[in-house]
Amino acid sequence: MTDELVFYTAPMSRGRIVRWMLEEVGAPYRTELVGFGPAMKGEGYRAINPMGKVPALRHGGTVVTECAAILAYLADAFPEAGLAPAPTTLARGAYYRWLFFCAGPVEAATTNTVLGVTVPDDPRMRGMVGYGSLDSVLDTLEGAVSGRDFVAGDRFSAADLYLAAHLGWGMQFRTIPRRPAFEAYASRHAARPAAVRAREIDDGLLARQQAAS
Known part of the structure; x- marks a missing residue:
């Protein structure tokens, strides 16, 4: 699949789990930071996730929410990463x-x-x-x-x-x-390595947010 991956997250949230998965997958993705409060509960983001929570993932025209669902989706969408056992195996x-x-x-x-x-x-x-x-x-x-x-x-x-x-x-x-x-x-x-990269990315984003506040 060649559609763009867009990852909606906040650096101190369950989005860290999905970030790790994205780094394991290795496919290019774009991060959209969503602030807690008005931004996350606003009409714009609720068009992505009506619950007004992160994380969420948009893959072309497909939107997936809930961490376990996102992980399962990515494992199936990018089978070359080998992150799910074959369907026919025990x-x-x-x-x-x-x-x-x-x-x-x-x-x-x-x-x-x-x-x-x-x-x-x-x-x-x-x-x-x-x-x-x-x-x-x-x-x-x-x-x-x-x-x-x-x-x-x-x-x-x-x-x-x-x-x-x-x-x-x-x-x-x-x-x-x-x-x-x-x-x-x-x-x-x-x-x-993917877990370490993911932590470094989110820790860096969190540090910049704290410095700007």
Whole structure:
């Protein structure tokens, strides 16, 4: 596909995850910075994402929002980057499983914990909560990353990127406890050249924003 890639983001947001993915893909892209507040909630940007949030990606006439969706889209749009297992392999199931486990239970459980939202200790109520409990989510995640380099097959994929980014961010801001398996997995993938480039880009943008304010 030759249509232009336009990346809408803010340097201190979940857009950092997508920036890393774009650097892994290696295709040219243009960054559009969207400021928090009026710019992000304004009519112009809401034409891209009605939620008024970043990140978002425009690829020609296609617009994709939500980090996991953007990662999955880019992996399929640029198969030469090798960021998703082939559809006919067993690893493809694990790829989908952990990509969306992170987007669903991990995101919900950690956010609710930070906000102080607790699930009543009632089996009927607890059954309504898809993630069950933060402990069960973290234990499941620890089992997925312990003793292995990759969660889907024998090579790095968008699922590893998403999990490593969430773990790194969560441990940094203490929304996810530091466990040896989490630290080993996240730090290993955070050292990838594309991850380092992405951080340098966003850190530079953030520094310029702070200097201008």
